[in-house]
Amino acid sequence: MIELNGITHKFGKEKVLEGVDIFIDRGEIFGLLGPSGSGKTTLVRIMTGLLIPREGEVKLRNQRMPKRSLMKRFGYMAQENALYYELTAWENLDFFSSFYLRKQKKERMKYVLRITGLLEYRNRSVGSFSGGMRRRLSLAIAMVHDPEILILDEPTTGLDPVVRRSIWKEFHRLKEQGTTILITTHSMEEADKCDRLAMLRAGKVIAAGSPDAWKREYHTQTLEDVFLHFGGEEA
Amino acid sequence: MNILIVAKRILRQFFRDKRSVALMVVAPGLILSLLWLVLDNDSRTAEVAVVEAPEQIYEQLASGKMEVSILDEKTAQKQLNDADIDALLKWDENRPLLILEGSDPTDHQMIRTSIQEAMGLDRKEAVSIQYWHGSEDMNFFDYTGPVLIGFFIFFFVFLVGGVSFLRERTQGTLERVLATPIQRYELVGGYLLGFGLFTLLQSVLIVLYSVYVLDMYMVGEMWRVLFITMLLALTALSVGTLLSTYAKNEFQMIQFIPLVIVPQLFFSGLFPIEGLSSWVQVLGKLMPLTYGAEALRGIMLRNENLGDLQWQVFMLLMFFAIFTLLNVKALRRHRNL
Missing domain, CATH: 3.40.190.10 (Periplasmic binding protein-like II)
Known part of the structure; x- marks a missing residue:
């Protein structure tokens, strides 16, 4: 569903990604791990077509990015909350969902607000929202058009355990339905819930595999130890 | 369709931000009133x-x-x-x-x-004087008024339009919007439409206030005045959003004012430039406000119609078209689609 072939990218002279190959199947929850500055966000932006890599190619649904017809196939949540603070939660969601939906717009909007626990706050302006609420609204926006692919840059950072659980429940429901989900995360607890993981460090994939395989391979009980093993001094 | 979505959002945002609305409508009115107080004096004794x-x-x-x-x-x-x-x-x-x-x-x-x-040395008795355009009561305020109306609309639309586009960039909403199926021209078009509707309201209020409250000299048709201010506003918006791509924050946007806005005021006809050397006059010809001011003066002082002003209208449309295309181009930096 998502295919990255030999992605190399530089900002100026600094190499941020080097020869990254990642293949993600349909209905998979794929976790992208790595310390800050390892190139996760750059890789995510390349997947969405917002950034064109110097080398390599990106394919979504076997079609090469960037492509306009693919833009409506995925939902994207950026690391920074891209929201209009003057507008209410409902108006923000309405704006973004209008690019995708017409008929079922209202139902879908209500549905994603319920999932993210924001339904009762929908008429409050985003400026008065807490950091966690803004995060949740960004996630709601990414999911509103029920896309086949979700690309989520640190979706649950700063959320309380209750909301986090409800969101993961939704992720698993979507997975059953065939949605492919890519998330980046720092949280080991979350990485554990993914089907497969890739560890990025200094722009290179240094390990890939399922959480259990990693634990077996590195003879540890927790993923945290695996992360420390790879991350070294930076983690 | 997507153009309408963007325009609707901009208008919503606008009317949420009461202070900016006030800035765009009340501030020009206030400054024009002050100028009226200063300039609209009958010649002193x-x-x-x-x-x-x-x-x-x-x-x-x-x-x-x-x-x-x-x-x-x-x-x-x-x-x-x-x-x-x-x-x-x-x-x-x-x-x-x-x-x-x-x-x-x-x-x-x-x-x-x-x-x-x-002392009876003038030739008033010998030659009787009539006014083809204007009247004996016209003063400096009436002559500069049309230029100032154009200037204020240009200035405030430039500033507010530029800053709001800049914010889209710094808040990340620009990139987020470009991760939807929207086309780049639709985003620019939505901005022009949203702001266009708002500036139409702004222009109406400023022109009505100047003519009916401040009693600015006006012999032309109102809709022609509004047509020109609309063109000026759209040009200002396209210049403002384009330049905002080169600003990192609001403060850097303000820095464009002395570079882009103030020179236009000097060359647009507020001061007579006919007598200046030709290269100086060429400078004025490169500035959108010059054409807007000429057209507004033509309409308000001489009741010219758009046929008389086709050159000015054409030039404004050219500025508008060029800067808008550059805007669509500049968005390639964010998404190459």
Whole structure:
């Protein structure tokens, strides 16, 4: 569903990604791990077509990015909350969902607000929202058009355990339905819930595999130890 | 369709931000009012002292538009020295000699004319004067008014449009919007439509206020004035959003004002530039406000129609089209689609 072939990218002279190959199947929850500055966000932006890599190619649904017809196939949540603070939660969601939906717009909007626990706050302006609420609204926006692919840059950072659980429940429901989900995360607890993981460090994939395989391979009980093993001094 | 979505959001955002709305409508009104207070004075009366003049001359002068006092030479010279009076008329070998105070050049002509008029030296009696355009009551405010209306609309749309586009970039919403199926031209188009509708309202209020409250001279058709201010506003918006791509924050956006906005004020006809060397005049020809100001003056002072102003309208459309295309191009930096 998502295919990255030999992605190399530089900002100026600094190499941020080097020869990254990642293949993600349909209905998979794929976790992208790595310390800050390892190139996760750059890789995510390349997947969405917002950034064109110097080398390599990106394919979504076997079609090469960037492509306009693919833009409506995925939902994207950026690391920074891209929201209009003057507008209410409902108006923000309405704006973004209008690019995708017409008929079922209202139902879908209500549905994603319920999932993210924001339904009762929908008429409050985003400026008065807490950091966690803004995060949740960004996630709601990414999911509103029920896309086949979700690309989520640190979706649950700063959320309380209750909301986090409800969101993961939704992720698993979507997975059953065939949605492919890519998330980046720092949280080991979350990485554990993914089907497969890739560890990025200094722009290179240094390990890939399922959480259990990693634990077996590195003879540890927790993923945290695996992360420390790879991350070294930076983690 | 996507254009409408963007325009709707911009208008919503706009009316949420009461202060910006006030800035765009109230501020131009306020500044125009202040200018009206400063410029809309009927020509002031000159204060003239007469030294050793025949009685008859004194009466003649006193009948004119000036205040006349009879002083001895010493006092008169002291007052002239202190700029208490504007001029001193004395007799030098049986010929009248007028000594002007002279520090304010705008007064020179006024004083000379009023004294010549009073002494019957003008040609008013010989030649009767009529006004083809304008009227005898027209003053500097009426002449500069159309330019100022254009300027304020340009300025505020440039600033507010540029800053809001800049914010889209710094908040990340621009990139987020470009991760949807929207086309780049639709985003730019939505901005133009949203702001266009708002500036139409702004223009209507400013023009109505200037004409009906401040009594600015206006013989043309209202819709033509609004058509030109609309074109100016759209040009200002496209320039503002384009330049905002080169600003990192709001402060850097403000830095464009002395570079982009103020020079336009100098060359757009607020000061007469006909007498300047041709290369200076060429500078004015490169600025959108010049054409807007010429057109507004033509309509408000001379009741010209859009046919008379086709060159100005064409040039404004050109500026608008070029800057809009550059905007669509500039968005490639964010998404190459």
